[in-house]
Amino acid sequence: MVDVDIDQLVSQLEAWNAAYRGGAPLVDDATYDRMVETLRELDPQHPFLQGVEPEKFSGRTQVRHPLPMLSIEKAYTGEQLTRFVQRVAKEAQSMGMAEVRYEVTPKLDGLAGRDDGTLLASRGNGLMGYDISSAWDKGVTPVGGRGQGLGEITVVHSYFDQHLAGIFEHPRNMVVGIVSSDTLNAHARQALEAGMVHFVPYSRLPHWEGTGDQLLDRIDQIVQSLAEQTDYPMDGVVVSVCDHALRARMGATTHHYRWQIAVKRKGETAVTIVENIQWQVGRTGNVTPVLEVTPVALSGATIRRVTAHHAGMVEKLGIGPGARIEVIRSGEVIPKLEKVLMPVPQVNLPGQCPSCGSDLTYLNTDDNGKELFLNCSNPACPAQIEQRISHWFRVLGNADWFGIKTIQRLVAAGFDTLEKIYAMNEADFNELGFGPVQSRNLADALMLSRTQTVEDWRFLAALGVPDLGVGDSRKLLQHHRLEALPALDAQTIAAIHGFGAKTSQRIVDGITRIGETLAHLLALGFEMERTPLLSEKTAAHSPIAGKRIVFTGKMQRGSREEMQAEARRLGADVQTAVNRSTDMLVCGDKVGAAKRSKAEALGVTLLSEADYLRLIDGGGQDAT
Ligand SMILES: NC(=O)c1ccc[n+]([C@@H]2O[C@H](COP(=O)([O-])OP(=O)(O)OC[C@H]3O[C@@H](n4cnc5c(N)ncnc54)[C@H](O)[C@@H]3O)[C@@H](O)[C@H]2O)c1
Numbered sequence: 130m131v132d133v134d135i136d137q138l139v140s141q142l143e144a145w146n147a148a149y150r151g152g153a154p155l156v157d158d159a160t161y162d163r164m165v166e167t168l169r170e171l172d173p174q175h176p177f178l179q180g181v182e183p184e185k186f187s188g189r190t191q192v193r194h195p196l197p198m199l200s201i202e203k204a205y206t207g208e209q210l211t212r213f214v215q216r217v218a219k220e221a222q223s224m225g226m227a228e229v230r231y232e233v234t235p236k237l238d239g240l241a242g243r244d245d246g247t248l249l250a251s252r253g254n255g256l257m258g259y260d261i262s263s264a265w266d267k268g269v270t271p272v273g274g275r276g277q278g279l280g281e282i283t284v285v286h287s288y289f290d291q292h293l294a295g296i297f298e299h300p301r302n303m304v305v306g307i308v309s310s311d312t313l314n315a316h317a318r319q320a321l322e323a324g325m326v327h328f329v330p331y332s333r334l335p336h337w338e339g340t341g342d343q344l345l346d347r348i349d350q351i352v353q354s355l356a357e358q359t360d361y362p363m364d365g366v367v368v369s370v371c372d373h374a375l376r377a378r379m380g381a382t383t384h385h386y387r388w389q390i391a392v393k394r395k396g397e398t399a400v401t402i403v404e405n406i407q408w409q410v411g412r413t414g415n416v417t418p419v420l421e422v423t424p425v426a427l428s429g430a431t432i433r434r435v436t437a438h439h440a441g442m443v444e445k446l447g448i449g450p451g452a453r454i455e456v457i458r459s460g461e462v463i464p465k466l467e468k469v470l471m472p473v474p475q476v477n478l479p480g481q482c483p484s485c486g487s488d489l490t491y492l493n494t495d496d497n498g499k500e501l502f503l504n505c506s507n508p509a510c511p512a513q514i515e516q517r518i519s520h521w522f523r524v525l526g527n528a529d530w531f532g533i534k535t536i537q538r539l540v541a542a543g544f545d546t547l548e549k550i551y552a553m554n555e556a557d558f559n560e561l562g563f564g565p566v567q568s569r570n571l572a573d574a575l576m577l578s579r580t581q582t583v584e585d586w587r588f589l590a591a592l593g594v595p596d597l598g599v600g601d602s603r604k605l606l607q608h609h610r611l612e613a614l615p616a617l618d619a620q621t622i623a624a625i626h627g628f629g630a631k632t633s634q635r636i637v638d639g640i641t642r643i644g645e646t647l648a649h650l651l652a653l654g655f656e657m658e659r660t661p662l663l664s665e666k667t668a669a670h671s672p673i674a675g676k677r678i679v680f681t682g683k684m685q686r687g688s689r690e691e692m693q694a695e696a697r698r699l700g701a702d703v704q705t706a707v708n709r710s711t712d713m714l715v716c717g718d719k720v721g722a723a724k725r726s727k728a729e730a731l732g733v734t735l736l737s738e739a740d741y742l743r744l745i746d747g748g749g750q751d752a753t
C-alpha cells in the first residue's frame with residue numbers, strides 16, 4: 130500500500146499545469162513529468178492521464194480541430210528511447226518493413242497552434258482549441274506565410290536572451306501574454322514590432338533523418354546540431370517515424386501518437402550558496418541585484434555570478450547571503466537562478482543608492498506589477514552617468530579603450546559628459562594619471578570614433594534615450610533625419626507605425642534631455658552613414674523582395690536581428706535555418722565549412738556580408 134493521496138497528487142499536477150500554461154511554471158519539466166509518472170504507476174487509468182493537459186484562454190471563441198492536437202510521449206533517458214525504437218521495429222516487422230526511417234526536429238518551447246490559412250487556433254484541450262487569430266494583428270510573424278498547419282508561437286531566442294530575459298521568466302510567459310490579453314506589455318510590443326515573435330510551422334524546421342540505429346548512436350550530436358540550427362527556445366527534440374503507413378498502423382492514444390516521442394534532457398543544475406548581493410546601478414537608475422556565489426562548476430564553466438533580475442524577485446524568493454540556490458544552464462544559455470532551496474529568514478534590500486546615496490524608490494516597469502525595480506532618481510548619480518557614457522561607447526562600437534574602469538576615473542575627475550570627454554587630448558589624459566601609451570590610445574580612440582563610419586541609428590541608440598534602442602532608432606530615422614529629431618513633437622512620432630502615444634512622449638522628453646549633447650556631437654562631425662528615408666526607398670524596387678534569406682555568423686552592419694529586420698523591410702522572406710526553399714545564405718564571420726557546404730548542396734546561393742550589402746544598397750557602396 131503506497132501512502133500517497135491520489136486526489137492530492139492530481140490537484141498538485143493541475144495547479145502546476147495551470148501555472149505552466151499561464152507562462153509561469155512553478156517547477157521544472159522533469160519534476161512535473163516525474164510526478165505524472167508516479168500517478169501513472171498508481172492509477173494508470175486516471176482521467177488526468179487520458180488527454181492532453183488543457184490550456185485555457187478566457188474570452189476566446191472555441192474551435193474544433195479537424196484532427197486532435199495531441200501531446201508527445203517523453204524520453205528522458207537512453208533506455209526509454211531505445212525501448213521506443215524497439216517498439217517501432219516490432220510493429221514494422223509485423224508489416225514486413227525491413228528498415229524504419231526516423232525524422233528528428235527541434236521541439237520548440239512556446240505555444241502550439243494550428244494555422245489553416247483563415248484561422249489560428251491554439252491547442253486547447255486537444256479536441257477544441259481557441260481562436261487566437263488576433264495574434265496576427267498584434268504582429269506575430271507567420272514564418273513562410275500563412276496556412277502551413279501545425280506550428281509553435283515563439284520568440285527568436287537570441288533576441289529574447291538579449292532583450293527580454295530579465296523581464297519574462299520564460300519565452301512562453303511572453304507568448305501567452307500576447308495571445309491571451311488585449312493590452313500588450315511594452316516589452317512584448319517591442320518584440321512584436323521588431324518582428325521577433327514568430328509562428329513557426331513544424332514543417333519548416335531543420336531536421337535530421339536516418340535509421341533507428343543511427344538515431345540511437347548519434348542522438349547527442351543530432352540534438353546538438355539541431356540546437357545550433359535553431360534560434361528559438363527548445364526543450365528537446367521530437368523523433369517521428371517517417372513512413373505514413375507505419376504511422377497509421379501504430380496510431381495514437383488519447384494523449385499522444387505512438388509513432389512519435391520527445392527526447393528531453395534535464396537541464397544541468399548545480400547547487401551553491403549566495404555569498405553576497407551586489408547592487409548595480411544601471412543607466413536609467415534601476416538598481417539590479419547580482420548574486421555572488423560560491424564558485425561552482427556547471428556544464429564545463431565555473432559559475433561565480435548569477436543575475437537575480439530585480440529587487441522584487443530577491444524579496445519574493447528570500448535571497449540573501451547564506452541562501453542555498455540552484456542554478457541551471459541549458460544549452461548555451463547563461464546560467465540562471467533556477468530556484469531557491471533554502472531562503473534566508475530576512476531579506477535586506479538597500480535603502481540608498483550604492484553610488485550616490487540617494488533614497489531608492491520602487492519602480493514598476495511592467496504592466497502587471499511583476500517586476501519591481503529599486504530605482505535611483507538622482508540625475509547626477511555618478512553610477513548612472515558612468516553607465517550612460519559606457520553605453521555610448523559600447524553601442525557605438527568603434528572605440529575600444531573606454532572600459533568602465535576608465536570611465537569611472539574620468540567621471541570622478543569631473544569629465545562627466547560626452548562634450549567634456551570629446552574635448553580631451555592626450556595631455557589631458559596624461560594629467561589625470563593615465564600612462565603615456567594609454568593616454569595616446571584614449572585620444573586616438575576618440576578621434577577614431579568620429580572618423581570611422583557609423584550608422585546614424587547606432588549613433589542615436591548610443592545616446593541612450595529610453596525607448597530608443599537600435600531597432601526603434603532605425604525605424605525613427607527611416608522617417609526623420611537625425612538633425613530634425615529635436616524639433617519633432619510626440620504626435621509626429623506617434624504617427625509612425627509602432628510608436629504608441631506614451632512611448633512617443635517619452636522619446637520626445639528623452640531627446641530634449643540629450644538635445645545639447647546631440648547638437649554638440651553633430652557639430653564635432655561624426656562620419657555617419659545615413660538611413661535611407663522610407664520615402665526614398667521601398668520594398669517595391671528592392672532586389673531581395675520575395676527572396677528567402679537566412680543570415681548566419683556574426684555581421685558587421687548590425688546584429689543578426691537588425692539584419693533580418695532590414696531584409697524584411699526590403700520585402701525578403703527571412704528564414705532562420707536553411708532548407709530546400711532557401712534562396713540565399715548570407716554569411717558573416719566564423720561560418721563553418723559544414724554549414725556552407727550543406728547550403729551549397731541544397732542549391733542555396735552563398736553571399737558574404739559585403740556581397741549582400743552591395744546587393745541591397747544597389748552598388749551604391751562601390752566607390753569608384
Ligand atoms: N513545468 C511544469 O510545471 C509543467 C506543467 C505542465 C506541463 N509541463 C511540460 O509539458 C509537457 C506536456 O505538455 P504538452 O503536451 O503541452 O507539451 P509536450 O511537451 O508534450 O509537447 C507536445 C507539443 O509539442 C509541440 N511541438 C513542439 N515542437 C514540435 C515539433 N518539432 N514537432 C511536433 N510537435 C512539436 C506540439 O504542438 C505538441 O502539442 C509535460 O510533459 C511537461 O514536460 C511542465
Ligand SMILES: [Zn+2]
Nearest residue numbers: 482485505510
Ligand atoms: Zn544613485
